[in-house]
Amino acid sequence: MATYNPYWSEHDKYAKLLFDVKGVKYDAHPAKDTIRTMLDGYCAAKDAGDEEAKCLYVSGLMERFRDKPKKIVEKGSGMISYEEAMAWLYEAIEYACKYRKWQRDPNVNAQQCLNMCIETIRKQHYYEMNLDKHKANYLTQSLDASIDEEGKTSLMDTVEDEGESDYIAEANAAMSAQSMIQTVVDKNRLVEAIILDVIAHGDSTRVKSVKRKALSEDGSETEAKSTEREFWEFKAIQLLNDLPTEYADEFVKRYAVKNCDAFSAAISAIRSMNGSKLRKQLEKTLSFAKAVLSAQ
Numbered sequence: 001m002a003t004y005n006p007y008w009s010e011h012d013k014y015a016k017l018l019f020d021v022k023g024v025k026y027d028a029h030p031a032k033d034t035i036r037t038m039l040d041g042y043c044a045a046k047d048a049g050d051e052e053a054k055c056l057y058v059s060g061l062m063e064r065f066r067d068k069p070k071k072i073v074e075k076g077s078g079m080i081s082y083e084e085a086m087a088w089l090y091e092a093i094e095y096a097c098k099y100r101k102w103q104r105d106p107n108v109n110a111q112q113c114l115n116m117c118i119e120t121i122r123k124q125h126y127y128e129m130n131l132d133k134h135k136a137n138y139l140t141q142s143l144d145a146s147i148d149e150e151g152k153t154s155l156m157d158t159v160e161d162e163g164e165s166d167y168i169a170e171a172n173a174a175m176s177a178q179s180m181i182q183t184v185v186d187k188n189r190l191v192e193a194i195i196l197d198v199i200a201h202g203d204s205t206r207v208k209s210v211k212r213k214a215l216s217e218d219g220s221e222t223e224a225k226s227t228e229r230e231f232w233e234f235k236a237i238q239l240l241n242d243l244p245t246e247y248a249d250e251f252v253k254r255y256a257v258k259n260c261d262a263f264s265a266a267i268s269a270i271r272s273m274n275g276s277k278l279r280k281q282l283e284k285t286l287s288f289a290k291a292v293l294s295a296q
Contacts, residue, residue, distance in 0.1 A: 010206070011066075014059035022053070026060035035064060036102065036110035043097045049245065061093050061114075062086070068118055075122070087234045088125060091275030092117040094241060125276060178254065183292055185255045190266035192285045195240060197251060204236040237278045240270055 019025045022041065028034045038060045045053035069085035076085075096102075096117040102110040177200040184193040198204065248267055257263050273281060 011059040011062045014056050015063040018056040018060040021056060024057075024060060026063050031064075032109045032111040035061070035114065038064065039093075039096065039102070039110045039114065042093070043100060043103075046097060046242075051242075051244075054242070058090070058093060062089060065089055065114070065118070072122055083234060087237060087275060087279070088121050089118060090234065090238065092121040094275065095121060121275075180289070180292065182255050184289070185257060187292075188259060188262060189288065190257075190259075190263050191269055191281065192288050193255070194243075194251065194266055194270055195236075195282060195285045196289055197254070198239050198243075199231070199236055201254075202236070202239040204232055204239060205230060206232045206235070233279070233282065236282060237275055240273075240278050240282075241275065243267065243271060 015026050018038075024034070024037055024041065026034065026038065038057050042054060042057035042061065044050075045057055068089050069082055072085035072088060073080050073082055092114065096110075096114045102108050102113040177196075181193050181196050181200065184196060248263070251257070252263070270278070270281075
């Protein structure tokens with residue numbers, strides 16, 4: 001078993017459920033047969049729009065290939081974060097399921113196909129990074145960064161927090177997000193509005209454990225543990241990559257959309273983006289949202 005990493009907690013949970021629900025043990029042997037079962041299952045779930053099955057199968061695949069992100073990071077010589085490498089692995093799974101070569105070519109098995117896709121995605125990203133003259137801006141902009149000149153507000157303040165115990169604070173956060181996204185809609189920046197809406201209303205946060213120094217009653221220093229929620233870029237990209245068919249109807253119920261044709265085009269544009277383009281668009285959207293909020 002690989003060393004525990006906090007980024008894997010959700011996949012750990014759902015990969016175990018894959019056996020309980022579907023009878024598929026992600027680490028079973030022979031590997032090529034198990035990987036084909038999971039890839040075939042994921043493709044079938046995507047075709048059927050079965051969100052639960054998709055979650056189970058992709059988690060099983062992520063677990064099966066959990067050594068890959070570490071290798072990607074090591075090859076990156078410090079340029080790639082572990083979370084980015086995980087996102088690349090997910091992107092490779094999506095890439096493999098888009099073309100499904102193992103289902104068409106008897107000379108290529110599912111394991112070989114996914115390994116080739118992982119290497120293809122890795123090379124694509126390195127090529128794009130080498131073209132980028134601003135490599136320092138390549139990593140994701142944190143939602144925790146302040147977005148006003150006073151440094152009192154962050155974009156996370158506009159996101160609904162389902163774990164918030166104070167109903168009033170939760171309602172205020174929801175209204176703030178609604179108002180800000182409507183402003184973006186009014187500016188006819190519909191791609192950005194959709195991305196911000198997915199962040200605000202989708203489950204794109206995760207819980208992380210935080211260790212802080214504290215003083216005990218006798219004055220000695222102790223270590224206190226707590227948990228807090230943070231934005232999860234990987235999950236946001238996953239949500240954007242799989243916008244449900246009913247998403248457009250949900251969006252127009254929340255916001256006043258005047259240009260329906262432009263909105264349909266924005267939905268289509270997002271659905272056509274691969275993981276790399278979604279990540280870059282996400283970064284641009286966060287920068288745009290910062291400018292919008294600063295102007296309000």
